[in-house]
Amino acid sequence: MSPAIGTTLDRVDGRAKVSGAARYTAELVLPGLVHAVLVGARVASGRIVSIDTGAAQRADGLIAVLTHLNLPKIPGTPKLLPSLAGMAAPGQSYFPMQDDVVHYAGQPVAIVVADTVERAEHAASLLRVDYEETPSKTTLDQVRDQAYEPERIFGGMLPGRFARGDVEAGLGQATAQVDVTYRFSANHQNPIEPSASTVVWDDVHRLTIYDSTQGPTATQLTVAALLGISPTQIKVVSEFVGGSFGSKAMIWPHVTLAALAARQVGRPVRLSLNREQMFHSCGHREEQEQHLTLGVDAEGRLTALRHHKLSITSHFDDWAETSLQSPGILYATPNYEGIYRIAKGNTITPTFMRGPGEATGIFALECAMDELAERIGVDPIELRLRNFADTDPTSGRPWSSNGIRECFQRGADLFGWAGRDPNPGTRRQGRTLIGWGVAASAYPHVAPPNPQRARARLYSDGSAVVEAGVSEFGTGVTTAMTQVAADGLGLPVERVRFIGGGSDLPNITAAVGSAGTGAVSAAVHLASTQLRDELVGRAVADAQSPLHGADPGAVSVEDGRMRLRDRPDVGETYAEMLSRQFTPDVEALGVWTPPPPDPGYGLHTFGAQFAEVAVDADLGLIRVRRMVGVFAPGRVLNRKTAHSQLMGGMLWGLSHALLEASQMDARLGRWANPSLGDYLIPVNSDVPDVVVETIEVTDTVVNPLGVKGVGEIGIVGSGAAIANAVHHATGRRVRHLPITVEDLL
Ligand code: MOS
Numbered sequence: 001m002s003p004a005i006g007t008t009l010d011r012v013d014g015r016a017k018v019s020g021a022a023r024y025t026a027e028l029v030l031p032g033l034v035h036a037v038l039v040g041a042r043v044a045s046g047r048i049v050s051i052d053t054g055a056a057q058r059a060d061g062l063i064a065v066l067t068h069l070n071l072p073k074i075p076g077t078p079k080l081l082p083s084l085a086g087m088a089a090p091g092q093s094y095f096p097m098q099d100d101v102v103h104y105a106g107q108p109v110a111i112v113v114a115d116t117v118e119r120a121e122h123a124a125s126l127l128r129v130d131y132e133e134t135p136s137k138t139t140l141d142q143v144r145d146q147a148y149e150p151e152r153i154f155g156g157m158l159p160g161r162f163a164r165g166d167v168e169a170g171l172g173q174a175t176a177q178v179d180v181t182y183r184f185s186a187n188h189q190n191p192i193e194p195s196a197s198t199v200v201w202d203d204v205h206r207l208t209i210y211d212s213t214q215g216p217t218a219t220q221l222t223v224a225a226l227l228g229i230s231p232t233q234i235k236v237v238s239e240f241v242g243g244s245f246g247s248k249a250m251i252w253p254h255v256t257l258a259a260l261a262a263r264q265v266g267r268p269v270r271l272s273l274n275r276e277q278m279f280h281s282c283g284h285r286e287e288q289e290q291h292l293t294l295g296v297d298a299e300g301r302l303t304a305l306r307h308h309k310l311s312i313t314s315h316f317d318d319w320a321e322t323s324l325q326s327p328g329i330l331y332a333t334p335n336y337e338g339i340y341r342i343a344k345g346n347t348i349t350p351t352f353m354r355g356p357g358e359a360t361g362i363f364a365l366e367c368a369m370d371e372l373a374e375r376i377g378v379d380p381i382e383l384r385l386r387n388f389a390d391t392d393p394t395s396g397r398p399w400s401s402n403g404i405r406e407c408f409q410r411g412a413d414l415f416g417w418a419g420r421d422p423n424p425g426t427r428r429q430g431r432t433l434i435g436w437g438v439a440a441s442a443y444p445h446v447a448p449p450n451p452q453r454a455r456a457r458l459y460s461d462g463s464a465v466v467e468a469g470v471s472e473f474g475t476g477v478t479t480a481m482t483q484v485a486a487d488g489l490g491l492p493v494e495r496v497r498f499i500g501g502g503s504d505l506p507n508i509t510a511a512v513g514s515a516g517t518g519a520v521s522a523a524v525h526l527a528s529t530q531l532r533d534e535l536v537g538r539a540v541a542d543a544q545s546p547l548h549g550a551d552p553g554a555v556s557v558e559d560g561r562m563r564l565r566d567r568p569d570v571g572e573t574y575a576e577m578l579s580r581q582f583t584p585d586v587e588a589l590g591v592w593t594p595p596p597p598d599p600g601y602g603l604h605t606f607g608a609q610f611a612e613v614a615v616d617a618d619l620g621l622i623r624v625r626r627m628v629g630v631f632a633p634g635r636v637l638n639r640k641t642a643h644s645q646l647m648g649g650m651l652w653g654l655s656h657a658l659l660e661a662s663q664m665d666a667r668l669g670r671w672a673n674p675s676l677g678d679y680l681i682p683v684n685s686d687v688p689d690v691v692v693e694t695i696e697v698t699d700t701v702v703n704p705l706g707v708k709g710v711g712e713i714g715i716v717g718s719g720a721a722i723a724n725a726v727h728h729a730t731g732r733r734v735r736h737l738p739i740t741v742e743d744l745l
Pocket residue numbers: 214245246247249352353354355356511512513514
């Protein structure tokens with residue numbers, strides 16, 4: 001029996017998803033279900049003066065109109081912590097509908113409940129809310145003069161400033177510099193399935209929340225904290241999630257509001273956000289700019305790197321996406337300074353978005369490196385090779401695994417980089433300008449701070465079920481965990497069923513920051529190998545077993561049959577043994593303790609990105625013709641799902657570079673394009689064939705299987721490779737995203 005890990009097993013949930021058998025949160029049918037609709041504030045700053053509910057109250061099918069005047073106050077205080085901390089993780093430390101104050105457009109001001117969703121929407125449209133509006137500030141330009149340096153960011157988990165050496169002295173030694181600022185539009189994650197919660201209070205006051213979430217346990221703990229009840233009273237179920245990309249990493253207020261509404265009306269309640277509400281209700285990648293100063297000596301070695309990020313955040317939280325981690329360790333410069341500055345505006349607290357932070361941070365750094373390479377006349381790959389940090393420059397410690405040089409080597413071969421003409425704007429095919437660009441990719445390896453658990457149970461028919469609370473939002477984790485458990489137990493994948501997506505299952509941290517698969521695979525591996533060891537132990541201790549008295553270390557399991565390694569004819573199946581022993585099932589709990597914050601190694605994932613673009617010389621239209629990405633994500637559990645994740649990330653980098661922008665209407669303080677018609681994303685005809693490869697690196701530090709994750713790394717650097725290719729094609733350096741036709745006219 002060959003190992004299941006590393007094969008291209010099809011998605012075990014694929015048939016259910018494509019046939020419509022999979023039930024998403026907003027599709028669940030429950031007896032007595034009623035429908036809640038959120039009403040968001042029309043203004044971005046001010047006070048509610050009056051709410052006229054009369055017409056809404058008279059609407060057909062109406063059950064309740066809840067506002068700050070009649071909704072019970074929440075007893076808990078939200079405290080912002082990222083969900084990977086494993087604790088309660090509200091998206092912001094402000095909870096709406098507690099008073100008449102409005103801090104941002106779309107902030108919930110009322111909940112309308114009716115018997116059907118259409119009637120709830122109609123009644124909500126009849127609600128008249130009057131505001132006393134005060135001036136709002138919603139763009140970076142409006143608030144930049146009030147920017148400050150926060151002591152800590154990321155819910156207090158990271159400092160607001162990082163430094164080593166002396167940047168001024170390093171710049172003094174430089175023979176060439178670049179000093180550039182890159183600007184980034186705000187972005188929204190836009191998963192296909194909008195957030196939804198279906199909430200049921202039962203007779204014994206236990207709350208069941210069906211929720212579209214990246215972290216069922218985070219949802220349970222957050223709602224418990226906000227409602228002031230015990231987590232034992234809350235069960236969260238999240239079986240299928242239709243994408244998330246960070247928008248469902250934190251537990252936003254609508255979930256708890258749905259629970260409050262359900263308690264209030266005494267019926268099961270469904271609350272679905274519509275597409276427009278998704279732009280106002282679950283964070284976004286904040287509008288930001290990044291200022292980089294790079295100094296280089298005559299040998300092309302970086303003498304200094306200064307990286308300052310300025311972004312707009314909410315009035316409540318010092319949140320900025322952490323953009324400085326990967327750029328701070330990619331290159332071995334001894335002199336480095338990274339500083340976050342933020343300014344408060346009238347927005348919801350920003351949040352994670354795929355490749356959180358590092359996607360913009362590496363974009364800025366890798367474009368600046370391209371500018372530097374051009375300035376000093378060195379090939380962009382050669383400049384990087386001279387500067388890659390071969391040990392973690394923050395600690396001097398070795399990397400647990402790296403592989404970036406091999407990624408560049410392989411990528412350059414696949415792409416054919418060697419033939420590149422260094423001069424920009426020189427390759428023409430008719431009216432089309434052709435350009436090639438390259439960028440490094442990097443993402444921190446995030447270890448959850450707390451133990452991760454999974455449970456494996458083998459039944460006497462020889463089939464196994466393995467459970468952990470991880471959420472499946474399209475990554476393929478259910479499939480990969482089936483493979484991990486099959487190998488751990490010595491079973492074929494058909495005899496293993498993996499169940500995730502619930503807070504009653506063994507606790508796994510919310511799947512964020514590419515940490516999900518590493519964490520859950522570690523726990524599943526431990527649970528399944530411990531269960532195998534226990535079963536083998538039962539066999540060698542059983543006088544009636546052919547394996548009686550054998551050394552357990554001399555027994556292996558193949559296809560559900562335990563046998564002596566050197567005499568495969570001697571043995572018996574799990575099923576034979578358990579039936580004889582009158583044992584219906586055997587179970588093991590795997591508990592994985594992640595590496596400590598300082599494990600003696602630098603933990604990071606690396607890759608290399610290449611792109612070819614064709615730019616219409618007259619019209620400025622950019623087509624991406626080719627993309628090559630080579631990554632070193634450690635052990636690949638499922639080649640197909642990992643490839644898809646990496647490709648999806650790379651294409652999102654294309655989208656980030658050329659299309660996506662959440663446009664703020666500063667006059668209204670609202671997003672101006674909150675729909676999939678107006679928020680541009682690529683379609684199939686916009687994207688080229690994408691070559692994705694992984695190179696093998698063995699990592700014995702990060703977790704038992706050496707999994708470093710593939711969720712984020714694909715997007716990091718792919719936008720920079722495209723932007724650098726646009727420069728190479730046209731000679732124009734566009735220092736803001738997205739790069740559009742207008743920039744190239
Ligand atoms: Mo992921 S964007 O860290 O939820």
